[in-house]
Each structure stands twice: as C-alpha cells, then as structure tokens.
Amino acid sequence: MRVLRALLRRLTGGDLREIRSEIRELRVAVDRIDGIVQQLNHELRVAAEDGPPLSIGLAERVRLDAETALASVRVIDRQLRRLGLEADGDDT
C-alpha cells in the first residue's frame, strides 16, 4: 500500500478520477460475487444439514471451499476499499 500511495501522489486529477471510477466498478463486481458466494455457502450448509449422512462429508468439504471463496472476496473487497481510500484522500 505504501508503494501505491507513492504512485498515487504522482498522478494527475484525470488519472485519479479514472482510477476511482474503476475501483467503484470493481467493488460492484466484488459485491455481486460476495452475494453469490454467500448464497452458495448458505445453500451448502442447508444441504449438509438435510442430506443423508454419507453426503455430509462431501458437503462439508465443498462448504469449506465456499467459505474460503467467501473470505477471498472479502480480502479483495478490503484491498479495493483501501485503494479507494488512498485515491479519495489525494487532493491533486
């Protein structure tokens, strides 16, 4: 983030506006992925609870992957939000 902060200081107003707009679009996409993965995770949990015992192991494995995917989205979201804060904080 320090490197990005230094880079952002060198950009012009137009560049920054474009970056902010890109970040906003990426965040909308990430938000959408977040919703879909949350839903997938939820449905897998419900399926694991309702399913016959033999399928629980498999469902549990897939659920772990879904949670990892969900957490991945949250990490990307945090990275983008921080980038957005850096871009917004620059007054050039």
Added chain:
Amino acid sequence: MTGGPPVERGAPIIIDGRALTHPTAAGRGIGRWVTTLVRSLHLVGEEPVVLADRAAGVTEWKRTLPSVDARPLDRSSVRTLVAEASTEAPWFVATQLMLHPVALDPIPVTVTEAGLPVAAVMYDVIPQRYPSRYLANPAARRQSELRSALARTVDLMLAISGFSALTARHELDLGGIPIVDIGSAVEPAFHVDTRVIRARPGDVVVIGGADERKNIPRLLRAWVQVPAEVRSRRRLVVVAGVDRETHLRWNHEVVHLGIKDSVLLAGGVREAELIDLLQRAELSVFPSTEEGFGLPVVEAAACGCPVICARGSSLDQVAGDPEMQFDPYDIMSMARAIESALLDEDHRSRLEASARRIAETWTPQALGSRVVEALRVEHRSMCARPARRPERRVAVGAETADRAREIADGLGEPVHALFVAGDDLAARGSGDGSLEPSLRPVGMFGRDVAADEFDRVVLDERADDESMTGRRRRLAENTR
C-alpha cells in the same frame, strides 16, 4: 506507562473482543490473551473499547472485566466511535487474524469502510512453518494462503515475541509492514501464595498437549533416564487436555517404560487447579520444541515455581537464561536438566532467581506499556487521516420478493438488500440457473450475514411464525 514522558491520549484503542465467546478460542489461548491485553491497557491508564460478538459477548466481557467499555461489534458502534474521534482515527486491534480455523471476518467490513488503521496481533505461524503436519488438507492450505493475503493488508503487526515477529515476516511475506514485539503477560491469578508449602521432594509439573511439538513422549523417555532413587520419591504430573486416543497411547508408553508409579497423566485441569499445582510443585518443565510465546513458563515462574524449558523459538527470549534451558531433542539433556534442578541446590537457587526475574518481566503493566508505545508513539502517524462514518445499510426480509419490495418502499430510507424465502428464490431463477443478484435467502440471517453488515434488518411482521422469515424473526428477537 512505567517511565518517560506521559503519552498523549487520542481516540480510544478499539479491541476485537469476539474471541472471548468464540466456540474454540473462548476461555483458553486467544480468548484469554485478549482479556489480558484489555486488562493491561487499563493498568496503564488507557480506556480501550472492546467490540464483542453481539449482546451475549458484551455480557460476557462485563462478567469478566466489570469496568470494561464493551459494545457490540456492529455498524452503529463503529459509527459512534468514528464520530467521537474527530481528528484522529482510532486503532482497531484485530485479535482473530491467526485464529484456527480462520474466522470469516477477522477484519470486519465496517472497520475497513471506516478506514480505521488496523494493528493485527501475531501469535505464531507454526502451521505455515510446518505445512505437511498442519496444512495437509488442501482446504486448510487455501485458507492459510488467504490469511497471508489478509495479513498483508494491515497497517501494523503486534507480535507476541521476537521469534513470532521474525517467522511471521518470512512466512507471510509481510514486506514493509512494520512489526512490533509487544510480548505477553501472565494473569494476576498466577501468583506466589506464601501460605502454601512447596513440597520437596514433590511434583514435577509438565504442561503440554497432544501436538507433536509439545514433546511429551520424549519427556516421558527422559524421565526414565532420571535416576530411579530421584524418581521414586517424586511424581511427574503431565497436565494436558488430550483426546482419548492420545491419552491411551501415552498411558501405554508409561507402562512400557516402567514409570507408571511416578507418572500421573492428569489430563486437562481448571485454572485454579493448575495454579494450586504450580504453587506446590518442586519443579515445572516445559519441553515444547516451538512456541509463539510460551506462557506456561511465565505462569510457573509467577507462582514461584522453579522452571526449566526447551532451548529455541520464543523460549530463549521468555526465559532469558540459558542455564534454565535444555535441548528438547536430546533425552539425556532433558534428564540432566531435571536432575540438576531437583538436586543441585546452587543451581536451584539460580533457577528461583530466574523465576522471579521472569515474573517481573512479563507483567500486564509491561505489556500495556509496549502496546501503547507502539500505537500511540511509534506509529501514531498511521492515525493521521480522520476516519469515515460507515454508510447506513438497511435490509428487508420477507417470504416473497414482491412483499420484500413492498416493505422496502414503505420504509422511507434506501434499502441495500432484499432477502426472501428459498421457494420464491427458486421460482425467480433465470434460465441459466443464476438468481437475481439483489436477492438472497432469508435463511442466511443468524449465521451467514455478518453482524456488522447492516444497521437495520426489517423482517416481515406479517410472515407466519413457522415460515423461514418468521423463524429468523424469532431468532433475531432472541439474540438481540
């Protein structure tokens, strides 16, 4: 603070206190560590705000530390804290980043939205250092990689030892993120009781666990090498809450080695029992081959018990005296260290002096001072940018999308998400199997929606009690 000029107080330090009611961390390990941290900050004049897991978490914090300022971790709490901190953003201390299994939101989304500087507590990277042992499952490995990525987004790392700082920088590829060694501290419950007589010969207490690095089987073999006349008048008490399979294996080993009469596999004990054991014990031995800190060494020392421990990892720093250490991979080295600590009076006096020094070093006051120094002095510049108020977010839940939209239209404020029952969701699936992205299942409330995701959740009051919406409504009422 213990010395130097007074530190200028800014916004309160915010501590993630959810570990206290976490299903696996509560009452031990990280849960206990966070309690010590908050107590330590109070001792040096700070008034930290603890963000707890809903109302139940707040109640548990008040029960543990009655004077604590505990609030639920939600958008409203973060917004209030941002409003109170007008010019300087408050620190958020993330205490769950290294929790096992990985928590879904070790850095809550509201904290990121508010742009709060984050200091994450680094306990250890033992799973990352030994992936074949701890991360054999591909899912666990993927989660670990994710944790590393998240670790690289924090502003500051607070490591509980120099060893933990060093290994974390390498294993998590932390680049330029500053890491401060804040150490750890022993809880005041561990103390010398002058009314209790330390038995000699008496118990040799070992704190361990089923984990291979805790090194219990090797210690049992070392105990065999201690002369029989020394062993016969003493008892090796192994304190370790382990599964039945491990207990049976150790028991078999004890019988096989012929030391059944001088070994007690005590299992897990309550804190009060452990303190009593350490106050009466003749010696404490900590043979672990790798630790993030090594609290059992300090706990024994705080109870006035002479203690010896393994060489290497954080224990070199915690013990601070090579004379009290042994090679944890060498059975004879361990046996000699035990025998000498029990029989050599000069050596024993030096161990007692070391125990006093350890107890005086790793105090809550010292921990509090180091944290304050790191956050308020060394890295204060990270708080320079004012925090932002997280936007208000509202969600509506109902049995059908049409009903959810009807409620949303009547609320008089923007609604960010609609949650509907599964049947209606399925009916709205498009031809390619995907769902309308703005709709999510109402059943997600109570387990899949983070507590700080929405300010207000309106669940249809007209929905039948037995419907999914009705069930979630009851759950929300019960957990409020």
